[in-house]
Structure formats: structure tokens, C-alpha cells
Amino acid sequence: MILLLTPEESFVPFLQGLVGDTVEISRKWDPAWRDAQPIEVVQSTVVPVPDVVIVGPTVPESVALEWAGAFDREHPEIGRLIIAPATPDLLMGAMRLGVREVVPPNASGDQIREAVDRLLGAAARLRSAMPSNETASVSTNRVISVLSAKGGSGKTVVATNLALGLNEVAPGGVVLVDLDIQFGDCGSTMNLEPEQTLTDAALNASVLDATTLKVFLTPHPSGLFLLGPPQSLVDAAEVTSQQVKAILDLLVGIFEYVVIDTSSGIDDHAITAMEFSTDLVLLSSSEVPSVRAMSRHVETLDTIGMTRQERHFVVNRAGTRVGLRTSDIEQTVGLQACVEIPSSRQVVMSTNQGAPIIHSAPKDPAARAMQELVDRFVPEQAEDSRAKRGWKGKR
Ligand SMILES: Nc1ncnc2c1ncn2[C@@H]1O[C@H](COP(=O)(O)OP(=O)(O)O)[C@@H](O)[C@H]1O
Ligand SMILES: [Mg+2]
Structure with a gap:
């Protein structure tokens, strides 16, 4: 019409x-x-x-x-x-x-x-x-960046599981963007080998539109889309912030949920990701260096004015006997933890097998915690329709 x-x-x-x-x-x-x-x-x-x-x-x-x-x-x-x-x-x-x-x-x-x-x-x-109308009606667009101060905190594990969990609610309406520009591994974590990557999309950024951008996405069997990371450090160096901005701008117009995995700390691409984000998932593990670094990370976000987004503080590998208590972590970081993900061998196994835990072992306590995080981004209406469809993810 x-x-x-x-x-x-x-x-x-x-x-x-x-x-x-x-x-x-x-x-x-x-x-x-x-x-x-x-x-x-x-x-x-x-x-x-x-x-x-x-x-x-x-x-x-x-x-x-x-x-x-x-x-x-x-x-x-x-x-x-x-x-x-x-x-x-x-x-x-x-x-x-x-x-x-x-x-x-x-x-x-x-x-x-x-x-x-x-x-x-x-x-x-x-x-x-485009995703179907049914999914389009259940949520408003959210752009969620997953960040941590230190490597190995579980960003990639959380970003992939979060994206897959959201895709259950909005099938085909979710894209995962791997902005860990040098060492992105969302693909292997989900057993995908992207043929086209962020670099290919970036080099075409000036002529892309919502339709042609799809060519650069890799579909996961679940219906989730991945924009894979550059395949080499040389490829990574070719990607500019301007190009990433143009790509995110388009993705935000197409997908209900854009989940962005980042590299550790705050680089240019993380800043671009945050500028587009409605939500930040801030991850820390429960060891002293990680917690201290997260405290500085949060301070920096305040200093650079990254305060508009809703912050979701997640403690990973929580509750181990050797780790810090969550209450102490919260005090140091100055944020209340919304989800605690326990340490679990299943997480390691699922990472190695390329089968994220939210699908491969949904009953595992770590998977349940991931699901809790997913639920934070799902409007009630969608939860209702999911319950009606008999979806099992809810506890
Ligand atoms: N809750 C957890 N329990 C056990 N292992 C975990 C947990 N979270 C992450 N890991 C493992 O830690 C490693 C680093 O996680 P990853 O998501 O790649 O971190 P990042 O992306 O922040 O560098 C991976 O091998 C992953 O399987
Ligand atoms: Mg990672």
C-alpha cells in the first residue's frame, strides 16, 4: 500500500x-x-x-x-x-x-x-x-551490550545464551553482533562458521540498506542471526567506528533485539555499541581483580556520561567457596547484582561443543540463571504468550 x-x-x-x-x-x-x-x-x-x-x-x-x-x-x-x-x-x-x-x-x-x-x-x-507480526508485537526494540572489564568473565557465554533465549520469545527477531573485534568467538560458541563477517559488512557500509545487510548475517538453526567477527586481526583493523555505527543503525531498525558481545574494557567499538544500547549487561566474576576492575569500569561509564542505559549487573561464577561474597562484590562495584550465574562444568562443555547451555542443558543451574537474565528483557505480554505456547523455559 x-x-x-x-x-x-x-x-x-x-x-x-x-x-x-x-x-x-x-x-x-x-x-x-x-x-x-x-x-x-x-x-x-x-x-x-x-x-x-x-x-x-x-x-x-x-x-x-x-x-x-x-x-x-x-x-x-x-x-x-x-x-x-x-x-x-x-x-x-x-x-x-x-x-x-x-x-x-x-x-x-x-x-x-x-x-x-x-x-x-x-x-x-x-x-x-522481517520477523513475523506475531513476534513484532510482543516487545519493544532493545539493544543490549554485554561488557566486562576483564577477559574471561563470561561475556561471550552470556551474550550467546541471552541471544538464544530472546530468540525463543521473538523467533527470527534477534541478531547477535560480535564486536569483540580481534578475538570474537560467538561463532564457535554456537557452532557457526560465518562466511560473511563484520568486515565484509563494514566495507559495504556506505551502500547497505536493511535488505542488503541481511546477506552478511549468518543464520543459526534456531532462527537467531549472527553478525560474525572479522576473521583475522588484519580484517579487524579495517573496521571503523563509522562503519559499525552505520551497521548498528540498520540492525536496530530491523531486529527487535540486538545483542552485542564486546571485547574486554572500553574500546572504540564498545563505546559505539553503548551509544546504541538501551541496556548494558555488566559482568564480573567473583575474584578480586575482576571485581576491582569492574568497579573502575563503572566509574568510567559515569565519567564519560554513559548513564542513559539501564544497567544489569551480573556476577558470574558466583557462590564458589573461594570467590568473594556477592554482597561484598555489590558494595565494591556499587551496583546490585540482578543475576548470579553459578560456576558450572556444563558451561565449559557446552562452550567447547558449540551448543550453548540454555539449549543443551536448560536445567543446569547456570542455564537457569541465564534464563533469569533473558526474562529481564521480556515484556509481560510475551511471557504470557510463551506460557500459553507451553514453552518450557520458565521455572
Ligand atoms: N559460569 C561459568 N562456569 C564455568 N565456566 C564458565 C562460566 N562462565 C564462563 N565460563 C568459561 O570461561 C571461559 C571464558 O568465557 P567467555 O564467555 O569466553 O569470556 P569473555 O567473553 O568475557 O572473555 C569459557 O571457557 C567459558 O566456558
Ligand atoms: Mg568473549
């Missing part, structure tokens, strides 16, 4: 003649929009959600750009076409907003039809790649 925002009633039969009778066109216009915020225009026109929105003709170019920007933020999956004189300002603004189609009002019918066809084609391809 095409949503047409223009005061020009006569444009409807003209456009219908170009695209054919099988494509529904819905024209909407309200003079009150002149004083409305762009987001209000989006909200009042976007039900039902169209495949393509066309702004113009005879909508001022600055207004058309503002609306296209608001559609981009609220519904990046909708293709956008602006019909307005192609001034340099309009073209620059359109490029910045990723509006790929701009045609002048005096364009030929063929030019307009071709632009609309391209957008409808892209919308159809994206729809087939």
Missing part, C-alpha cells in the same frame, strides 16, 4: 494510472499539519502501515524532509519518496536521511513509476526477511 501525503487530490488518479490497479493508494492530508510536529503527522497517518510513503507534490521541501526524517525514525522499514523540486538542499537532506528516491514534480510518468516500483520491490524483500 502507498501512503500519499499531498493536498493534490488529482495526483491520486495520475499515480494509480502509473502503478496499476493492484496497488492500493491512500491519500491523506490535513491543513492542521502545518502546525503539527513531524512525529504527530507520522502517528496520525501510519495505520495501517504502508509499504511506501510519498510526500508531495506541493509540500514545501523543508516540511517534506522533516516528515521523511520522522518516518525514518519511527518506521525505517517504510520506503520513502519525495516529490519536490530537486534543489541541492533537498538532495543533501534526503541523502542524510537515507531517502533514496527524490523526483521532481515535472518528472515523467515513467520516472515516477520506476521510483515507486523500486521502493515497493525493496519493501517486499524486506517484509520477507
Whole structure:
């Protein structure tokens, strides 16, 4: 369906003649929009959600750009076409907003039809790649970065299990991004060998869109998608923060959950990941160096202003006789632990076998703790529907 925002009633039969009778066109216009915020225009026109929105003709170019920007933020999956004189300002603004189609009002019918066809084609391809509506309705988008100050804290184990657990709730709606740029091992932890990696996506970042980005993802049999890490340190060095930003920007528009595994400490890519994140999973094991380092890590997050995200402090390998008590860890770090993952041989075995514990040994106490973490990100509605489907993950 095409949503047409223009005061020009006569444009409807003209456009219908170009695209054919099988494509529904819905024209909407309200003079009150002149004083409305762009987001209000989006909200009042976007039900039902169209495949393509066309702004113009005879909508001022600055207004058309503002609306296209608001559609981009609220519904990046909708293709956008602006019909307005192609001034340099309009073209620059359109490029910045990723509006790929701009045609002048005096364009030929063929030019307009071709632009609309391209957008409808892209919308159809994206729809087939998108998670189903059922899953789309159960949660709001979350971007979750898994971080720790020290290596070996269990980031990769937690990120892979978290992503797989969330994928049970939103099948096909979850992507795991391995941003441990030099030594990423999410693939082997899940028995996947990505043919395309972050480097391949990054080198194409400037021309990627939501549809083409899918080519670089590796599907896990569960329906989870992985964006695999560079295959060598040389490949890793080619990836810039700008490219990672462009990729995350697209992924956030496509997937309900983006889970990001990081390397230890706070490098450029971790900062990029955090900038996109709604949630931070902060991991520490229960040994003194790890706890002290996490305390400094949290202090640094405060110092650099990374305070907007919800923090979830997780103590890994908790409760061992030789480890610190959780209450002491909490006091040192200054955060309350929301989940404690016990030390478990099953975790090591599952890592070595490439079969994450949440699937391979769901009854293991460590798997139950992982599930507890997953549940923190699941809205109640989804938990209900999961319970109705008889899903066994819940204790
Ligand atoms: N709760 C746990 N019990 C036992 N072993 C664990 C646990 N958490 C992690 N491990 C093991 O510790 C190692 C490091 O974990 P990993 O997730 O790779 O850490 P990171 O990504 O933070 O460097 C892996 O071999 C993993 O199997
Ligand atoms: Mg790791």
C-alpha cells in the first residue's frame, strides 16, 4: 500500500494510472499539519502501515524532509519518496536521511513509476526477511551490550545464551553482533562458521540498506542471526567506528533485539555499541581483580556520561567457596547484582561443543540463571504468550 501525503487530490488518479490497479493508494492530508510536529503527522497517518510513503507534490521541501526524517525514525522499514523540486538542499537532506528516491514534480510518468516500483520491490524483500507480526508485537526494540572489564568473565557465554533465549520469545527477531573485534568467538560458541563477517559488512557500509545487510548475517538453526567477527586481526583493523555505527543503525531498525558481545574494557567499538544500547549487561566474576576492575569500569561509564542505559549487573561464577561474597562484590562495584550465574562444568562443555547451555542443558543451574537474565528483557505480554505456547523455559 502507498501512503500519499499531498493536498493534490488529482495526483491520486495520475499515480494509480502509473502503478496499476493492484496497488492500493491512500491519500491523506490535513491543513492542521502545518502546525503539527513531524512525529504527530507520522502517528496520525501510519495505520495501517504502508509499504511506501510519498510526500508531495506541493509540500514545501523543508516540511517534506522533516516528515521523511520522522518516518525514518519511527518506521525505517517504510520506503520513502519525495516529490519536490530537486534543489541541492533537498538532495543533501534526503541523502542524510537515507531517502533514496527524490523526483521532481515535472518528472515523467515513467520516472515516477520506476521510483515507486523500486521502493515497493525493496519493501517486499524486506517484509520477507522481517520477523513475523506475531513476534513484532510482543516487545519493544532493545539493544543490549554485554561488557566486562576483564577477559574471561563470561561475556561471550552470556551474550550467546541471552541471544538464544530472546530468540525463543521473538523467533527470527534477534541478531547477535560480535564486536569483540580481534578475538570474537560467538561463532564457535554456537557452532557457526560465518562466511560473511563484520568486515565484509563494514566495507559495504556506505551502500547497505536493511535488505542488503541481511546477506552478511549468518543464520543459526534456531532462527537467531549472527553478525560474525572479522576473521583475522588484519580484517579487524579495517573496521571503523563509522562503519559499525552505520551497521548498528540498520540492525536496530530491523531486529527487535540486538545483542552485542564486546571485547574486554572500553574500546572504540564498545563505546559505539553503548551509544546504541538501551541496556548494558555488566559482568564480573567473583575474584578480586575482576571485581576491582569492574568497579573502575563503572566509574568510567559515569565519567564519560554513559548513564542513559539501564544497567544489569551480573556476577558470574558466583557462590564458589573461594570467590568473594556477592554482597561484598555489590558494595565494591556499587551496583546490585540482578543475576548470579553459578560456576558450572556444563558451561565449559557446552562452550567447547558449540551448543550453548540454555539449549543443551536448560536445567543446569547456570542455564537457569541465564534464563533469569533473558526474562529481564521480556515484556509481560510475551511471557504470557510463551506460557500459553507451553514453552518450557520458565521455572
Ligand atoms: N559460569 C561459568 N562456569 C564455568 N565456566 C564458565 C562460566 N562462565 C564462563 N565460563 C568459561 O570461561 C571461559 C571464558 O568465557 P567467555 O564467555 O569466553 O569470556 P569473555 O567473553 O568475557 O572473555 C569459557 O571457557 C567459558 O566456558
Ligand atoms: Mg568473549
